[in-house]
């Protein structure tokens with residue numbers, strides 16, 4: 001049975017999409033079958049996996065607001081074998097507004113993420129937008145775990161407490177199975193005092209697991225999306241690819 | 256009469272807050288009086304200007320939803336002379352939800368940003384959250400100009416068209432005075448092919464002004480917020496400070 005993991009942080013630009021795509025790519029290298037589900041109207045995950053979102057007739061927005069549209073019907077294969085994508089478009093913004101007044105609005109994704117899809121994959125990774133709104137709540141309700149990428153920067157650390165508070169509220173009211181798989185330090189630069197200080201603060205935040213794997217800043221991680229593939233395909237021998245393989249092993253052991 | 260400029264981009268982590276604080280600091284160095292207004296529930300601008308947001312009785316959230324609370328009543332001075340702040344807290348998330356069903360919900364900020372505040376400043380800079388929601392729309396309706404920071408990265412370029420479309424809609428329906436002051440390339444690294452290619456694509460995007468000033472990646476820009484001051488105070492002789500002074504001259508000439 002596939003493990004559903006949300007990748008969330010309301011702070012923008014911390015590497016959520018980069019984590020979803022490249023952890024997905026690395027899990028595939030370890031033999032897993034993975035579905036990457038795009039829950040951000042920016043649709044960076046879909047674009048980063050090489051999907052032409054201008055040609056999509058249906059996307060995750062339809063699945064959330066239209067009972068007749070199943071999740072399975074919008075899943076597409078990506079350029080990478082065993083790595084599928086449930087794509088998003090900008091329509092997801094309007095779907096979020098429509099969901100606002102729906103009954104059971106926080107369960108819209110969970111209702112559609114049924115056995116018949118989950119059992120086809122070892123992991124379902126959900127990429128979240130940079131807000132704590134209804135889309136992120138839907139991801140946390142549908143998931144069993146959440147990975148929190150946090151830039152080793154001052155502003156990024158400030159926001160983690162608010163996210164952990166929301167996770168606790170979702171656990172208490174909507175999804176008791178939800179747990180924090182780990183906090184992932186990103187954009188780490190060990191040469192700077194700021195980087196080292198922020199990494200230490202991250203580890204002192206509380207009793208949550210902080211991954212041993214630390215994602216440094218690598219130019220290739222910014223290049224791979226232009227080719228529509230994860231780093232494990234773009235440059236398998238790179239340090240960046242090795243780091244995500246290490247992360248994939250940690251996640252497999254923990255999940 | 257003060258110029259009101261929104262700093263907006265729904266893509267996360269592109270340097271909106273960094274631009275608001277450091278452009279503000281640089282304008283002050285050129286002799287201007289500046290108000291930085293925080294319209295992001297993450298409150299990074301408020302924190303980056305050294306405001307202790309845990310001790311605030313009132314913030315921008317109260318101004319938006321309570322007729323009795325004026326903008327002037329929440330303005331505080333920062334550690335930097337002639338650079339004031341209208342702070343935010345996490346309460347702004349709840350205020351955005353409350354605004355959703357209010358009559359004239361897009362004009363809530365414009366109504367409160369009256370003459371008596373604007374005429375005390377040469378510039379009012381509004382920091383926006385990483386979404387195209389109601390808070391960003393309020394900023395675009397209240398402003399005469401918008402500055403769009405764009406990372407010279409693949410995903411960041413993809414989102415600019417959607418933002419420019421929203422700007423056109425706001426101009427047509429709610430604020431005919433609004434115009435794009437300029438697109439600001441950020442995190443630029445001229446040593447990489449990706450950086451140079453993305454900068455070229457940015458310039459080809461359309462007939463909008465792209466600032467001559469380009470903000471490169473400087474560690475000190477990540478350090479300055481820990482001291483609660485703009486880069487012009489944190490390290491006045493740094494390349495980062497010089498770049499923002501150059502930007503301030505461009506903005507003063509254009510505004």
Ligand SMILES: Nc1ncnc2c1ncn2[C@@H]1O[C@H](COP(=O)(O)OP(=O)(O)OP(=O)(O)O)[C@@H](O)[C@H]1O
Nearest residue numbers: 012013014015016017018130216217218222267408
């Ligand atoms: N470790 C890294 N090294 C270098 N570049 C990176 C790294 N991680 C992400 N990037 C690049 O930085 C930018 C921000 O990352 P990404 O878009 O994954 O963050 P995000 O949290 O998903 O952003 P958003 O909040 O907008 O959804 C992207 O252009 C990405 O290619």
Ligand SMILES: Nc1ncnc2c1ncn2[C@@H]1O[C@H](COP(=O)(O)OP(=O)(O)OP(=O)(O)O)[C@@H](O)[C@H]1O
Nearest residue numbers: 012153267268269270271272273385471472473477
């Ligand atoms: N040119 C730069 N060089 C180095 N670090 C930078 C630069 N600009 C911003 N930063 C750092 O990168 C991070 C992201 O920048 P910032 O928070 O200003 O972006 P933002 O667009 O306001 O993010 P959000 O979408 O979350 O509001 C911050 O930690 C900031 O200190």
Ligand SMILES: [Mg+2]
Nearest residue numbers: 016017040044
């Ligand atoms: Mg993303």
Ligand SMILES: [Mg+2]
Nearest residue numbers: 271272295299
């Ligand atoms: Mg910001």
